[in-house]
Amino acid sequence: MRKALILGTGAAQVDAIRHLRDSGWWVVACSYLCEGPGLGLAHEFRQINITDVVGLEDLARSEGVEIVYSVGSDLAMPAVARVAGALGLRCFVSPELADLTQNKVSLRDYLRCRNISPVNYRQLRRPADTAAWDHFPAIVKPADSQGQRGVCRADSMPELLACLEPALAASRSATAIVEELLDGPEVSANVFVVDGGIVVNELSDRLVVADFPGGIPRGHVLPARCASEAALAQARVLAAECVRALGIDNGPVYLQMKMTPNGPRVIEITPRLDGCHIWRLIREARGIDLLAGSFQLLAGEPLQALDGPRRTDHVSLHFFQQPPGGRFARASHRPPATALYSEFYLQDGNPVTPINGHLEKVGYCLLREPACALP
Structure with a gap:
């Protein structure tokens, strides 16, 4: 059986672990803590920090893995690139590019030198x-x-x-x-590149929790509707310009942008799938599976996940959220009867541990109606 190493066991990695298992892969997962919703899904677990390149390389060699990857984690991407490179495995970006996009100062310097998205x-x-x-x-x-x-x-x-x-x-x-501080609504761009060509460039509205400066997401709406079509077209052009400037030839790229009065401006860019399950939103609304496509590319398999009939549905993703410090109770977070899909990260009685320290995601659901209409 082919083996894959997934860095992390948090909620973002559940999608990757589940997909690989369903596709017939043996999944080894690692984290510096023996916890997380992905822990019980992986075939094996090793308690190794996802930034420990030496330890991860030893693990990958001993297990004979063919894929090393992580979803939704900037912290993991430099290690992914270095371990995959050391083992001669496919990887979407170089270690240098992973380092660049992980550091907000380095990324701003890089964009400024190329006159892209002035901030x-x-x-x-x-x-x-x-x-x-x-x-x-x-x-x-x-x-x-x-x-x-x-x-x-x-x-x-x-x-x-x-x-x-x-x-x-x-x-x-x-x-x-x-x-x-950039003023304006937020959008997310999920871009997918194959052999240097952009084959997917999808924008979704990124709805955030009010009165918190960090932009905690509470939902996503596809297609984006927070700005005019002309402004959204500029955002797609900016996303493509960033991908080309970074020299990314294959794989997913996630960009977060503000639609300011002076045009779209980049908040962050990372060469990975996002950590908000937007791949599932895109699959439901467009018939494109970016998660499956990413692993097909990494495995050297025929790229079939992007070949289906393209749909134009309106779908939204809504997060269930709870302040940290208490205990999770599923009864307090009921998905609407019309939900297309729902999932929770915790079991009843689990502590809600602090990440941002303000309002933590405990699950999500997909809806046909706009997420902004939910409480």
């Missing part, structure tokens, strides 16, 4: 680095974290200084970035 920003490592910053309101983030950890809005210099400490604490390199 005022600055790298911060100490309070003195904030001197003369005058673009308020601003957003302060760790340079190399994920999951909306350590993100804070600042409307003045005192607030910027107060935001700096938690942002630095959430960064593995003790580096933060301050950016001008």
Whole structure:
């Protein structure tokens, strides 16, 4: 039986593990903690940090895996690229590109040098680095974290200084970035590239929790409807321009953008499938399976997941959310009777552990009606 190594056992990896199992693969999963909804789905589990390249390479060699991958995790992508490269396995990006897109400062530098998506920003490592910053309101983030950890809005210099400490604490390199706060609705772009050509470029509205600066997603709507068709066309062009500038020739690319009065602006780019199950939203609405397509490319199999009849349905994804610190109760999160699909990450009585520390995702469902219509 062919073997695959999946980095992580969180909710985002459940889709990958389940797909591989259903496709006849033996799945080895790893994480630095022995927990997560993917733990019980994998055939084997090894307690190894997903950033431990040496340990992961040893594991991959000893198991004879043919695929190394991770879904929805920026943290894992540099290790994925390095381990796959060391074993001569297929990989969508180089280690250097994985490092670049994982670091928000490096990515902003890269885009600025190519005059793509201009945004005022600055790298911060100490309070003195904030001197003369005058673009308020601003957003302060760790340079190399994920999951909306350590993100804070600042409307003045005192607030910027107060935001700096938690942002630095959430960064593995003790580096933060301050950016001008972009105004406008958010969209997600899921792009898929095959042999240098973009074959999928889908935009969805990214609905976020109000009054939280980190942009915690509460749902996604496909097709996007938050801006004019002309503005959305500009966003697709920007997504394609970014993919070409980064030199990505194969695989999925996820971009998060703001539709500002001055045009679309990039918030983040990462060469992987997103962590919000938008692949399932796209499959339901368009008949395209980006998850299956990704693994078909990695396995060197015929690419069939993108060949089906293209649909034009309107579908939305809605997250069930709960503050951290309490216990999960499924009865408190009932999917509508009209839901096309629903799934929960936790079992009744499981603790809701903090990730962003504000409002955590505990499950989701797909609907025909707009997610914004839900409470």
